[in-house]
Amino acid sequence: VDDDGNGKVDDVRGWDFANGDNDPMDGYGHGTHVAGIVASNDSLYSGVAPAASILNAKVFSSTTGLASDIDIMSAIDWCINQSANVLTLSLGASTENTDGSDALSQYADLAVDQGKILTIAAGNSGPNASTINCPGCAHKIISVGATYKQSYSGSVSWSSGCTDVSPAQDQVTCFSSRGPTADTRTLPYIVAPGALITSAKNTGGFVDKGGTSMSTPIVAGLAALMLQARNMTPEEAKALLMNTAIDL
Numbered sequence: 001v002d003d004d005g006n007g008k009v010d011d012v013r014g015w016d017f018a019n020g021d022n023d024p025m026d027g028y029g030h031g032t033h034v035a036g037i038v039a040s041n042d043s044l045y046s047g048v049a050p051a052a053s054i055l056n057a058k059v060f061s062s063t064t065g066l067a068s069d070i071d072i073m074s075a076i077d078w079c080i081n082q083s084a085n086v087l088t089l090s091l092g093a094s095t096e097n098t099d100g101s102d103a104l105s106q107y108a109d110l111a112v113d114q115g116k117i118l119t120i121a122a123g124n125s126g127p128n129a130s131t132i133n134c135p136g137c138a139h140k141i142i143s144v145g146a147t148y149k150q151s152y153s154g155s156v157s158w159s160s161g162c163t164d165v166s167p168a169q170d171q172v173t174c175f176s177s178r179g180p181t182a183d184t185r186t187l188p189y190i191v192a193p194g195a196l197i198t199s200a201k202n203t204g205g206f207v208d209k210g211g212t213s214m215s216t217p218i219v220a221g222l223a224a225l226m227l228q229a230r231n232m233t234p235e236e237a238k239a240l241l242m243n244t245a246i247d248l
Helices: 030-039 069-081 103-113 212-229 234-244
Strands: 013-016 055-058 086-089 117-121 142-148 155-157 163-165 190-195 197-200 206-209
Touching: 030 055, 030 197, 030 206, 030 212, 055 069, 069 086, 069 103, 086 212, 103 117, 117 212, 117 234, 142 212, 142 234, 190 197, 190 212, 197 212, 212 234
Parallel strands: 013 055, 086 117, 117 142, 142 190
Antiparallel strands: 155 163, 197 206
16 A cells, blocks of 8 residues: 555545545545555554555545535445445544434445445544444444553543543543444444554655544454455454454
8 A cells, every 4th residue: 555655545446426536635634544554564554454455435525524425325335336345434423313323324234234344433522421423323334432552641632622641551532432322222332442543644654643533444454354364244244353352
């Protein structure tokens, strides 16, 4: 992915659904960072699955910074048609209706029915209960929360307004969204390191970022490694991830 060592994500096949063209340039750096976490082959900052191929489906407008449900759905369709094995979505919206009945969550579940593993960010709306974002509230996907990859001395404050005091390695971050959902499910299904993660920067080099957006591609990369080892259904992959995880 990072063939020339410049930190940027190279050699991707993609489509810009926000602008309707084949030039999905990353103006913010979020998508580049997420892609690097999955599949960077940089010698120092390697991704979880550096041999994986990346499909880049851009859905966020460079003007408004927002993405529409229809563009996200179209991107899911495109990835399925491109024979993607794992779809990872580091996006979401806060809503009181977190029972998975919203259109985008149902669409994500339909993608799982097509045999695709979907990892979706739980959201950065914690630490209060019932703060899971959608489509991370969908039933069949793998909703991912965030932990610290190492211990920190002193306080760590986040843009969401919460602060962790001397957080320990593997501690769930205060910003990571919590369940239960409106239909009383315990989410997220799994957590992974999301603070702070070093990955590719869209302007070159590398940068540290924190969020469930960072933990989600870690699980996506792990899913790719699992599929490399043997074929399995999305349900088997989800069960294997949850049943072998450490209960925090």
